[in-house]
Amino acid sequence: METKPDLNIDRSVGDFHYDVDYEFDAGIGLSEKTIDYICDVKKDPDWIREFRKEALRKFNSMPMPTNWASHDLDNIVFENIRYYLSQGTQPKRSWDDVPEDVKRTFERLGIPEQERKFLAGVEAQFDSEAAYSNIKAAVGEQGVIFVGSTEGLHNHPEIFKKWFGKVIPTGDNKFSALNSAVFSGGSFIYIPPGVKVKHPLQAYFRINAENFGQFERTLIIADEGSEVMYMEGCTAPKFETSTLHSAVVELVALKGAKIQYITVQNWSANVFNLVTKRGLAHEEAEIKWIDCNIGSRLTMKYPGVIMKGRKARGEVISIALAGDGQHQDTGAKMVHAADETTSNIVSKSISLGSGRSTYRGLVQIGRHLKGCKNNTECDALLINTESRTDTYPAITVRGKENACQHEASVSKISAEQIFYMQQRGISEAAAMSLAVNGFVNDLVQQFPMEYSVELKRLIDLEMEGSVG
Amino acid sequence: MSLKIENLHAKIGDREILKGLNLEIPKGEVHAIMGKNGSGKSTLAKVMAGHPDYEVTGGQVLLDELNLFEMEEPDQRARAGLFVAFQYPMEIPGVTIANFIRAALQARLPEGEELDAVEYYHHLYEKMDMLKIDRKFTSRAVNEGFSGGEKKRCEVLQMAMLNPVYAVLDETDSGLDIDALRIVSEGVNAMRSPERGLLVITHYQRLLDYIVPDVVHVMVDGRIVMSGDKTLAHKLEAEGYDWVEKEILQKA
Ligand SMILES: Nc1ncnc2c1ncn2[C@@H]1O[C@H](COP(=O)(O)OP(=O)(O)O)[C@@H](O)[C@H]1O
Numbered sequence: 001m002e003t004k005p006d007l008n009i010d011r012s013v014g015d016f017h018y019d020v021d022y023e024f025d026a027g028i029g030l031s032e033k034t035i036d037y038i039c040d041v042k043k044d045p046d047w048i049r050e051f052r053k054e055a056l057r058k059f060n061s062m063p064m065p066t067n068w069a070s071h072d073l074d075n076i077v078f079e080n081i082r083y084y085l086s087q088g089t090q091p092k093r094s095w096d097d098v099p100e101d102v103k104r105t106f107e108r109l110g111i112p113e114q115e116r117k118f119l120a121g122v123e124a125q126f127d128s129e130a131a132y133s134n135i136k137a138a139v140g141e142q143g144v145i146f147v148g149s150t151e152g153l154h155n156h157p158e159i160f161k162k163w164f165g166k167v168i169p170t171g172d173n174k175f176s177a178l179n180s181a182v183f184s185g186g187s188f189i190y191i192p193p194g195v196k197v198k199h200p201l202q203a204y205f206r207i208n209a210e211n212f213g214q215f216e217r218t219l220i221i222a223d224e225g226s227e228v229m230y231m232e233g234c235t236a237p238k239f240e241t242s243t244l245h246s247a248v249v250e251l252v253a254l255k256g257a258k259i260q261y262i263t264v265q266n267w268s269a270n271v272f273n274l275v276t277k278r279g280l281a282h283e284e285a286e287i288k289w290i291d292c293n294i295g296s297r298l299t300m301k302y303p304g305v306i307m308k309g310r311k312a313r314g315e316v317i318s319i320a321l322a323g324d325g326q327h328q329d330t331g332a333k334m335v336h337a338a339d340e341t342t343s344n345i346v347s348k349s350i351s352l353g354s355g356r357s358t359y360r361g362l363v364q365i366g367r368h369l370k371g372c373k374n375n376t377e378c379d380a381l382l383i384n385t386e387s388r389t390d391t392y393p394a395i396t397v398r399g400k401e402n403a404c405q406h407e408a409s410v411s412k413i414s415a416e417q418i419f420y421m422q423q424r425g426i427s428e429a430a431a432m433s434l435a436v437n438g439f440v441n442d443l444v445q446q447f448p449m450e451y452s453v454e455l456k457r458l459i460d461l462e463m464e465g466s467v468g
Numbered sequence: 469m470s471l472k473i474e475n476l477h478a479k480i481g482d483r484e485i486l487k488g489l490n491l492e493i494p495k496g497e498v499h500a501i502m503g504k505n506g507s508g509k510s511t512l513a514k515v516m517a518g519h520p521d522y523e524v525t526g527g528q529v530l531l532d533e534l535n536l537f538e539m540e541e542p543d544q545r546a547r548a549g550l551f552v553a554f555q556y557p558m559e560i561p562g563v564t565i566a567n568f569i570r571a572a573l574q575a576r577l578p579e580g581e582e583l584d585a586v587e588y589y590h591h592l593y594e595k596m597d598m599l600k601i602d603r604k605f606t607s608r609a610v611n612e613g614f615s616g617g618e619k620k621r622c623e624v625l626q627m628a629m630l631n632p633v634y635a636v637l638d639e640t641d642s643g644l645d646i647d648a649l650r651i652v653s654e655g656v657n658a659m660r661s662p663e664r665g666l667l668v669i670t671h672y673q674r675l676l677d678y679i680v681p682d683v684v685h686v687m688v689d690g691r692i693v694m695s696g697d698k699t700l701a702h703k704l705e706a707e708g709y710d711w712v713e714k715e716i717l718q719k720a
């Protein structure tokens with residue numbers, strides 16, 4: 001890897017930062033003026049301006065959810081955050097056109113290379129806007145739309161408007177309201193009926209600026225009988241001050257469609273990562289979230305599926321790794337709203353040092369329904385004694401003709417076990433990686449190759465970092 | 469060339485357990501330590517391996533020319549050639565035996581070099597067959613749910629795979645029935661070599677009928693108080709440790 005003098009390099013893959021000149025900057029703090037600035041830059045239609053302002057009012061009126069969630073949320077200083085930073089709203093279709101100061105970041109993260117090797121399309125977001133967005137010609141010719149949220153709402157309003165904010169209403173929670181007020185970037189994807197996209201579409205979210213909030217908004221619509229796999233990766237450099245990432249992701253799988261949404265996040269330990277993700281599965285449709293949460297200061301994320309049509313399926317597979325000083329508060333929401341719907345939740349959390357993992361699960365099955373099934377499995381691995389883990393499953397099953405199964409386990413790796421592994425010649429970091437990889441192995445098998453390799457590498461790095 | 473323990477003192481918490489222990493195991497020899505429960509035998513093994521609960525307060529251990537205590541981390545000492553088969557091996561959930569031993573071998577290779585998987589499994593199966601360990605065990609988590617005897621065999625399997633220069637076997641005979649004892653002993657005897665030194669810790673003379681030592685040492689209260697040939701083990705078995713203590717008193 002090349003080294004440049006203005007660079008501060010750390011051991012971790014994402015922890016580097018280049019100075020960039022921003023053309024557009026909404027300044028510090030959040031008010032109606034911020035929203036007007038964003039709308040002006042983006043040339044948003046009036047209904048979006050109004051939508052944003054309404055969301056801001058909701059955001060301001062809603063309390064922090066500290067009655068049930070971490071009090072660390074109170075440390076987010078909304079007045080100190082910059083809500084919009086970009087070099088322009090038009091993503092480039094070729095890496096050659098991406099400004100040099102931005103391009104080198106993505107090159108260093110290996111994005112153009114991955115695109116060449118195994119992706120059907122890529123969107124690379126740098127702070128508030130995508131710097132690059134493109135799909136392979138063959139995929140475009142099938143009628144697949146893969147653009148940023150702004151382009152989606154400008155160029156495809158008929159599809160966009162129909163579903164935008166319908167799966168996750170603005171007031172769902174304080175952070176979905178915040179996102180609705182200031183959203184920028186994220187993907188808009190439409191897969192026409194019957195089209196099965198062979199290779200994954202990928203988005204990469206990069207935070208580069210300090211005191212910044214990233215609020216991407218993703219909407220994926222898979223029309224009848226179509227299939228798509230979407231993957232997102234995220235990184236940020238480690239700053240002294242806290243950074244906010246608050247996304248909203250809505251998925252719509254129409255009759256018989258399949259959406260697989262894979263996240264491998266590797267936020268630095270100063271990022272508050274507060275994300276709302278939910279999918280709506282129609283008849284016989286399938287939505288699967290695979291969520292790997294590594295890093296961040298506090299992550300709160302509970303991907304959900306509303307199974308609206310008969311025989312719809314929902315699945316959440318999640319891996320959370322809470323390193324020293326980090327809190328992973330994750331889980332899943334499964335709402336069964338039709339007969340014979342099935343859902344599966346497998347959650348594995350790892351807590352290291354003073355890291356903390358929390359699992360919150362919600363499974364709802366309506367009283368009048370028949371033949372619904374949920375399976376929940378939730379396993380925790382504690383590495384050393386300071387770690388803690390909490391499980392809050394809430395299962396509401398009404399009606400006798402439905403079945404729920406819930407299993408939970410906690411395993412521990414003590415200093416004594418690490419010592420045992422070290423006596424065989426394995427370093428402390430490698431010993432912890434071995435234990436963690438063994439623990440998550442059955443889930444990692446479900447990932448595409450490239451991503452399981454990436455995840456394994458991130459786990460190794462995290463363990464090396466924790467040993468110091 | 470030897471494993472040389474000189475005037476070793478070690479404590480756990482405020483309690484001194486090793487109180488000036490001297491012992492030398494020349495390469496190519498098999499030595500045995502016998503001693504009552506609580507005399508500090510396991511402590512010696514753990515202190516050499518670098519167990520974090522113990523503090524070395526004096527003395528040194530030389531592994532050939534290397535000063536063991538200059539190597540901070542237990543894994544450095546292991547890679548330098550020291551192996552300990554533990555009296556109570558740890559269970560490692562989620563880590564299969566195959567992956568565990570593979571990682572241990574991989575850790576001994578220079579950076580950038582990959583272990584040959586085919587050759588590795590060939591080698592692993594060979595050793596497992598020798599120790600009569602079912603090949604299905606490769607995909608089981610290390611020691612998890614193993615019987616006492618299975619754990620001990622698994623320790624010997626690791627030793628056989630890792631080829632240490634010096635190995636300490638701490639009560640590897642406990643929990644073994646007579647057939648298992650024979651199999652495990654054969655496994656250990658197969659490791660006897662002019663290039664290796666072995667230290668066998670045991671409570672019972674029985675094991676030493678199978679693994680015949682060159683020298684037998686008796687440990688009392690954190691020190692080696694008597695050494696002799698294999699007949700010393702028989703004498704101990706017949707007369708008990710009280711006899712040793714009387715002998716020492718007489719000498720003093
Ligand atoms: N964690 C500990 N704290 C205090 N004393 C200990 C601890 N572990 C072992 N000991 C003591 O150290 C002494 C030696 O133990 P050990 O080395 O296991 O003996 P052996 O293997 O010869 O039976 C015993 O008296 C035992 O009670």
Ligand SMILES: [Mg+2]
Binds near residue numbers: 509510555638
């Ligand atoms: Mg003992």
